Amino acid sequence: MGNFQIKVQPKKYDAIIVGSGAGGGMAAYVLANAGLKVCLIEAGPNFNPAVDSKQLQNPWESPRRGASTKYRPFGDFDGCYWGWEIDGEPYTNAKGSDWEWWRARMVGGRTNHWGRISLRFGPKDFKRKSIDGLGDNWPISYDDVKPYYDKIDRLLGVFGTNENLAEAPDGIFLPPPKPRLHELMIKRAATGIGIPVIPSRLSILTKKINDTRGQCFYCAQCGRSCKIFADFSSSSALVLPALATGNVDLVVNAMVREVLTNKDGLATGVSYVNKEDMQEYQVMGRTVILGASACESARLLLNSKSPRHPNGLANSSDVVGKYLHDSTGADMGGIIPELFDRKRYNEDGVGGMHVYTPWWLDNKKLDFPRGYHIEYGGGFGMPLYGFQWGIENLNGTYKVKGKQKEAGGYGASLKEDYRYFFGAHVGMAGRGEAVARRDNYCEIDPDMVDVYGIPVLRFHTKYSDYEIKQAKHMKQTFSEILHAMGAVITWGGDDGPENNYGLHAPGNIIHEAGTIRMGDDPKSSALNKYSQAHDCKNLFNVDGGQFVSQGDKNITWTILALSMRTSEYIVDQLKKNNI
Amino acid sequence: MDRRKSLKVLVLGTVSSGLMLDACKTADKKTVLKKAPESSEKKHPGLMKEEVKQLQEVNAYTFFTPHEMQTITVLGDIIIPKDDVSGSASDAKVPDFIEFIVKDQPEHQVPMRGGLHWLDMQCLNRYQKAFADCNHQQQMEMVDEIAWPKKAKPEMKPGVKFFNLMRNLTATAFYTSEIGVKDVGYVGNTPNQWNGVPDDVLKQYNLAYTPKELKECISF
Numbered sequence: 001m002g003n004f005q006i007k008v009q010p011k012k013y014d015a016i017i018v019g020s021g022a023g024g025g026m027a028a029y030v031l032a033n034a035g036l037k038v039c040l041i042e043a044g045p046n047f048n049p050a051v052d053s054k055q056l057q058n059p060w061e062s063p064r065r066g067a068s069t070k071y072r073p074f075g076d077f078d079g080c081y082w083g084w085e086i087d088g089e090p091y092t093n094a095k096g097s098d099w100e101w102w103r104a105r106m107v108g109g110r111t112n113h114w115g116r117i118s119l120r121f122g123p124k125d126f127k128r129k130s131i132d133g134l135g136d137n138w139p140i141s142y143d144d145v146k147p148y149y150d151k152i153d154r155l156l157g158v159f160g161t162n163e164n165l166a167e168a169p170d171g172i173f174l175p176p177p178k179p180r181l182h183e184l185m186i187k188r189a190a191t192g193i194g195i196p197v198i199p200s201r202l203s204i205l206t207k208k209i210n211d212t213r214g215q216c217f218y219c220a221q222c223g224r225s226c227k228i229f230a231d232f233s234s235s236s237a238l239v240l241p242a243l244a245t246g247n248v249d250l251v252v253n254a255m256v257r258e259v260l261t262n263k264d265g266l267a268t269g270v271s272y273v274n275k276e277d278m279q280e281y282q283v284m285g286r287t288v289i290l291g292a293s294a295c296e297s298a299r300l301l302l303n304s305k306s307p308r309h310p311n312g313l314a315n316s317s318d319v320v321g322k323y324l325h326d327s328t329g330a331d332m333g334g335i336i337p338e339l340f341d342r343k344r345y346n347e348d349g350v351g352g353m354h355v356y357t358p359w360w361l362d363n364k365k366l367d368f369p370r371g372y373h374i375e376y377g378g379g380f381g382m383p384l385y386g387f388q389w390g391i392e393n394l395n396g397t398y399k400v401k402g403k404q405k406e407a408g409g410y411g412a413s414l415k416e417d418y419r420y421f422f423g424a425h426v427g428m429a430g431r432g433e434a435v436a437r438r439d440n441y442c443e444i445d446p447d448m449v450d451v452y453g454i455p456v457l458r459f460h461t462k463y464s465d466y467e468i469k470q471a472k473h474m475k476q477t478f479s480e481i482l483h484a485m486g487a488v489i490t491w492g493g494d495d496g497p498e499n500n501y502g503l504h505a506p507g508n509i510i511h512e513a514g515t516i517r518m519g520d521d522p523k524s525s526a527l528n529k530y531s532q533a534h535d536c537k538n539l540f541n542v543d544g545g546q547f548v549s550q551g552d553k554n555i556t557w558t559i560l561a562l563s564m565r566t567s568e569y570i571v572d573q574l575k576k577n578n579i
Numbered sequence: 580m581d582r583r584k585s586l587k588v589l590v591l592g593t594v595s596s597g598l599m600l601d602a603c604k605t606a607d608k609k610t611v612l613k614k615a616p617e618s619s620e621k622k623h624p625g626l627m628k629e630e631v632k633q634l635q636e637v638n639a640y641t642f643f644t645p646h647e648m649q650t651i652t653v654l655g656d657i658i659i660p661k662d663d664v665s666g667s668a669s670d671a672k673v674p675d676f677i678e679f680i681v682k683d684q685p686e687h688q689v690p691m692r693g694g695l696h697w698l699d700m701q702c703l704n705r706y707q708k709a710f711a712d713c714n715h716q717q718q719m720e721m722v723d724e725i726a727w728p729k730k731a732k733p734e735m736k737p738g739v740k741f742f743n744l745m746r747n748l749t750a751t752a753f754y755t756s757e758i759g760v761k762d763v764g765y766v767g768n769t770p771n772q773w774n775g776v777p778d779d780v781l782k783q784y785n786l787a788y789t790p791k792e793l794k795e796c797i798s799f
Contacts, residue, residue: 045627052625056768059755063634064683065676066755071630081627161795175797178775184786199795206797217770338784345777348767383754383765389747392728408728408739410746412662415762418750419664422763 006271009283013039013249014574016270016285018256018300021109022556023542023563024291025234025242030567032247036574039283040239040248041272043255043292044081044105047112049225049236053079056219056227059384066384075384079225079233080113081106088451092458099324099442099459100507101295107252108235109293110510111556112225115352116202116232117375118158118557120149122167125433125551132369134466135436138548139520139529142169148561156232156560157209160201168198168358174206176354177218180347182378182426183355185336189485190357195374195477200356203232203557213237220382222351231351254281257454258304259288259539265308267539273452287538287570287579290516291563294544295324295442298515299457301526302444314516314526314533322441323514324461325434325550328372329504330471332478332492333427336378336485337398341420347380359552368469372432372552374477380423388418393490395421426487430474433552435466436514440506461506471501511555516545531566538579542566637682647695649711651677651745657722658749664762668749671756677748687744694741698725701738772799 014036017024028040046052054077059065062076069076073083082105091101104110123142129135146169153172162170176199179187187197204222208215213236214228222231229236242248253275260268260282269284290297298321304313312320359371388394395417396407405413445458475495482489495502519525522534531546533539542563544555573579643651655668655677668674681687698721699709706717713721725731725738726746753759775796781787788796 054625056770058757058768059760060757063679065751067680067684069630069633069683071627071633087629159797175795177773178788178792178796178798181776181780181784181786184776184781184788185784188786218773219768219770221768343777343780343783344764344766345780346767346769346771346773348771349773380765380767382768383760383763385751385755387751387754389751390743391750392743392746396729406727406730408726408743408746410658410722410726411660414746415659415662415664418754419763422765 004279006280006282009039009281011037011039011249011283013037013283013285015039015287015289015570016041016283017289017291018270019043019109019291019293019296019543020107020239020250021104021234021291021293021543022111022559023544024289025108025111025238026560026563027289027291027540027542027567027570028242028248029238030564031571032242032245034571036247036571038242038248039251039285040242041251041254041256041270041283042107043275044107044109044252046252047079047081047106047108047225047235048240049079049112049229049233050227053225053227055221055224059382064385066382067386074113074223077221077224077384078113079223080104080110089456090448090450091456092445092448094458094460097460097462098505099461100505101457101459101512102507102510103293103296106235107239107250108225108233111232111234113223114556115375115554116204116222116350117352117356117554118201118203118232119373119551119553120169120171121145121551121553121558122169124167125549125553128370128549132363134369135549136517136519136524139518139525144529145558145561145565148565149557151564152557152560154209156203156237157205157213158201158203158557159199159206161199163198165358171201173201174209176200177206177349179354180349180379182336182339183353183376185485186376186426186428186481187355190481193480193484194360195357195481196360197355197357200353202350202352204350204352205230212241216350218349220348220351251283255452255454256292256300257452259290259300259313260284261304261306261308261313261536263308265306265536267313267536275452278452286574287540289540289542289567289570290545291542294512294515294547295457297541297543297545298442299444301516303455309535314535314539316535317523317526319438319517319524320526321443321457321515322438323436323517323548324440324442324459324506324512325436325514325547326506327509327511327550327552327554328432328434328463328467328470329429329509330474330492330495330502331427331429332475332482332489332502333377333425334482334487334489334491334493335394335421335424336426336487337424338486339424340398341401342423344380344423347423349379353377366473368466368473370433370435370466370470370552372430372470372474374474375429375431376426377428378426388421391417391421426482426485428478428481430471430478431509431511431552431554432467432470432474433550434506435464436517436549437464442515459507463500463503463506468497468500468503471503472497475501511544511550513544513547513550513555516541517548518546519548530569531562532569540566540570637679640682641678642682642688643678643692646709646711647692648674648678650695650698650709653711653718654722654742654745655749657718658746659753666758668753671753671758673749673752673756676752680748680752687748690741690744694737694744697737697741774799
């Protein structure tokens, strides 16, 4: 017997779930609570916010004072392991393509550090082709998904208000927190120029909803993940309860290499490498559910070729990897001289904006087809690495306590400057819908493998005029709001056509979707309306891969709703022995 | 189920040796869940093992020479001296942070070491002594040549760039220390009940919550 062999698990599960993020976590939760036996496979290590979060640590408790690293690109306190660059796991871009690919590796995935922005799709978001002729319609409608949005609002909790806006639909909301000072100023200015500002909708518990999760205590550190489970992370709200049923075996540090199939083309299980001993294991199940994130799940399918699936598993349509899209993003910010030298008080609030702006215009009257929402930031943030970096660009421009100073400097006068400007910053970011196009895609790189010997992805992405014009509009809007509130623009105001108006690179907003899209026609889609592969009836996808389009709504809430819907369907089909 | 119980059911290691069965053995079908290895994972809760390793590597050597550290210390205390509100950069251990950060972020090494060297050369040419060995008046004369970006002579530009970096790193280190957080007046990072902007502040900026907000938002 050699040292390197494939070790086959004897236990056969009802479901193998790949990925423990929003989609995979929800599938594990639903199936385990229905009494089914689940093997949940996670590429990263364990993470339990109660134990592992850096919540409430002071800046000086990080040796780098919260600076970003390769391991935590959002900052040293951030609750996400890995990001843009993972040791041993490269990816490539074709010439002229600039995709940026975020990969979390941990139980709960990127839901540990996400912004908690929980926006339902509106009815139009499912039928964009019928409206502007671009892209495709979903095979399902808002009415199909609404019961599941309602269920997850109750199960997981989200605050907000019912505003009777058709495309920012009503939900079952917990009370939102009162706006902060800069948010009241934004609201006054924006409303004055016809731009609505309403309470945000974040998956944070302002009221207790059950016995296992706490009530928010306003430390503004949701991004670190919450030790009392007061914000939604798949790790705390789905995986832990799923494990508590006794029906889930959680396998961590396990990178799935391929989905295994039999001679009939049905999925039989997965093959994965255990990162700790670098040995290969196989585990069998009646169904395989992919929730590894849109591009990783597509990669898995494309790497799972067999005689029955010569183009990759579930890919007779040739769409797997294609129609890749992300939210668009452009931003701007500045300072509010009225807020210099202001009174100090605890302004933390929740870990995100208390107000936002839903898309408010009619695209038929504009030169771009899809909308965007606006997110707002500002206030007294915790001092971290980079605190008031570049003060030499500020302290010579504005009088400090009535004194005109020379830019830069040092000493007691400089300390006075840092106190004077603290808490006077404001920023805004647009998050919009890109048009899903077949020629934005990822494929298997022809000759590169990662450290596990798994072929990697190569990306081909480029934004079109639709997105560039949308970014231009964002910049104009931000400029108007900042001006109306008496703010002075200090960053993001100089972008123009030469840099696509500051439009972020595709992938940079980390809402990637579309690569395993659903549809009624097996010739132009990989999944049916239950996220079930047309070509392989016991294979499902529960992450962003299944999205036909993504609205200007961060996709997590819809991932959760769809995963619950698909999981209930799987339970039903397994019980009937249809799959 | 109480949280302690649910924490216990969390699998803390990969499913490996417990389930490794040769084809020829009769299977004991019980799943053995392996506990986490007693290692860096337990000593540094929440840190990735790669992060622990990187910290060990960074802390295993010293970058700045004693002379460079002395220069950094003098500069830091000129930038952030003790005043009637709070202590100095030295009080907040700024030099130790700068030593760490140039190893953690190696892109700072050339600008810092090069800037320090440039500064010493300037002082050697003017005062026949390195910066740290000059008297206070000489040091302040030199600093005034590079501390004011809009007034500096063109040939002083490398010094301006270096002093900007020193100012930024010193401020970052100072204001993220316990002394500095208190000085600048950040009072968050503690469990509390957010009940909105204080009334006197609302009044000061001529703002108010609407009846809708007062009705719908959570109040305490």
